[in-house]
Amino acid sequence: MTDRRTGGHKRFVPGLFEPRTEEELVKKAWSLAGAPLSELARAQGLEIPESLVRAKGWVGQLVERALGATAKSLAEPDFRELGIELKTIPVDRRGHPKESTFVSSIALGELAADSWETSRVRKKLARVLFVPVEAEPSIPIANRRLGAPLLWSPSEAEEHRLRADWQSLAGLIQSGYAESITAHAGECLQVRPKAKDSRARTKYQDADGADELTLPRGFYLRATFTRDLLGAHFSLPKP
DNA sequence: TATTGATCATGC
DNA sequence: GCATGATCAATA
Numbered sequence: 001m002t003d004r005r006t007g008g009h010k011r012f013v014p015g016l017f018e019p020r021t022e023e024e025l026v027k028k029a030w031s032l033a034g035a036p037l038s039e040l041a042r043a044q045g046l047e048i049p050e051s052l053v054r055a056k057g058w059v060g061q062l063v064e065r066a067l068g069a070t071a072k073s074l075a076e077p078d079f080r081e082l083g084i085e086l087k088t089i090p091v092d093r094r095g096h097p098k099e100s101t102f103v104s105s106i107a108l109g110e111l112a113a114d115s116w117e118t119s120r121v122r123k124k125l126a127r128v129l130f131v132p133v134e135a136e137p138s139i140p141i142a143n144r145r146l147g148a149p150l151l152w153s154p155s156e157a158e159e160h161r162l163r164a165d166w167q168s169l170a171g172l173i174q175s176g177y178a179e180s181i182t183a184h185a186g187e188c189l190q191v192r193p194k195a196k197d198s199r200a201r202t203k204y205q206d207a208d209g210a211d212e213l214t215l216p217r218g219f220y221l222r223a224t225f226t227r228d229l230l231g232a233h234f235s236l237p238k239p
Numbered sequence: 240t241a242t243t244g245a246t247c248a249t250g251c
Numbered sequence: 252g253c254a255t256g257a258t259c260a261a262t263a
Contacts, residue, residue, distance in 0.1 A: 056247050057256030064256080075254060090258075099258065100242090107253090135258085183243045193244060195252090202252070215244095216252075223241080 017068040022082055022151070028067055029131060029149035037133070038142035040066045048142045060088045063131055063146065077127075084151070085128045089226055090135030095147060096227050098135050100220040105194050108178055108204035108214065114170065116163045121189065121219050125162065127153050132230060152229055158188075165189035169219070176207030179214055188225035194218030 019025035032040070040062050041048050049055040069078040069086055078086040090098045104120040116122055132147030154162060165186040172181055173191075181191045193215050201213040 052247090052258060054247060056258045057249085059258095060256045078255095088257085098241095102257065105253065190243090193246085196246075198245060200252080 018070065019068050019079065019082065022084065025067065025079060025082060025084065025129065026149060026151055029129060032063075032066060032131075032146050033148045035146050036142060037062060037144050037146075040146075041142070050141075052141065059090075059133055059144075060086075063088050063133070067129075067131075077124075079129075083127055085124055085126075087128055087130050089130050089132045089230070091132045091147060091230075093134075093136055095132060095230060097132075097223040097230070100190065100192070100223050101226055102194065103189070103219040103221055105216060105218045106173065106178075106191065108173060108202055108217065114174075116166050116170075119166060119170070121162070121166055122159075125154060125221075127151070130226065130230065150230060161188050166219075173204075176205055176209070178204055178217065181217075186222070188222055190220050190222055191217050192220050 019028055037059065038048060044062065044065055046062065049058055052058060064078060064086055067086065070080070077083050087101055089101065092098050103124050107114075128151075130150045130152060132149075134144040134147070136144075165188055169181060169186055169189060169191050172178065172185075178191075183190045183192045185191065195216040198215065200216055202216040204212055204214050206212045
């Protein structure tokens with residue numbers, strides 16, 4: 001690991017080791033393939049949580065920093081200069097994703113003027129570095145290993161499928177039917193809650209154009225979709 | 240066991 | 252509330 005803190009100073013300077021090229025980033029990611037989370041945590045001087053219940057974003061942030069991403073909460077790609085978004089994927093013993101992948105929240109109130117071409121989903125998914133991470137409950141968090149990284153951009157076929165789902169789902173939202181959408185809809189994209197809890201509310205306009213409040217939602221990639229992406233790949237050694 | 244709906248932490 | 256980072260946990 002080359003992550004370190006500035007000599008004599010307490011503040012970590014993320015930009016200092018930010019990969020300058022795509023090749024550099026991918027090479028770095030490959031160098032971490034097989035490494036247990038304990039190794040990354042130790043290099044960063046971090047305590048390993050006993051449970052992820054109250055640390056759901058911990059693994060993602062750990063990998064971000066290990067790869068030199070700037071840990072800001074800005075609406076920009078993790079690797080801004082490279083235009084690359086980083087996503088860690090929790091996988092089972094076969095290397096199959098255990099969870100869907102959050103893509104973006106949905107501006108329920110102002111999606112009307114949006115199109116697939118200008119959508120946040122398309123922008124976010126333009127270039128993604130997927131890093132699988134073991135997530136079997138039986139494996140202690142410290143021992144969970146990183147898998148082989150996959151730098152991905154949608155193929156024509158994949159973008160076609162994503163666009164179809166987006167247009168279908170966004171169309172319903174634009175027409176005021178956000179509340180009729182369940183996670184069952186969508187072949188590769190789905191709409192699910194993205195909120196503090198089920199009581200959270202955000203503004204939207206119903207089918208009659210009246211201002212209403214509803215549960216904030218986000219776009220997610222189905223686990224079956226990311227499984228297929230990683231499928232042609234190899235993520236982890238078989239047991 | 241795969242999936243859906245709910246939930247957790249943090250910064251601004 | 253919305254952006255970042257996601258996983259939990261009940262149910263189909």
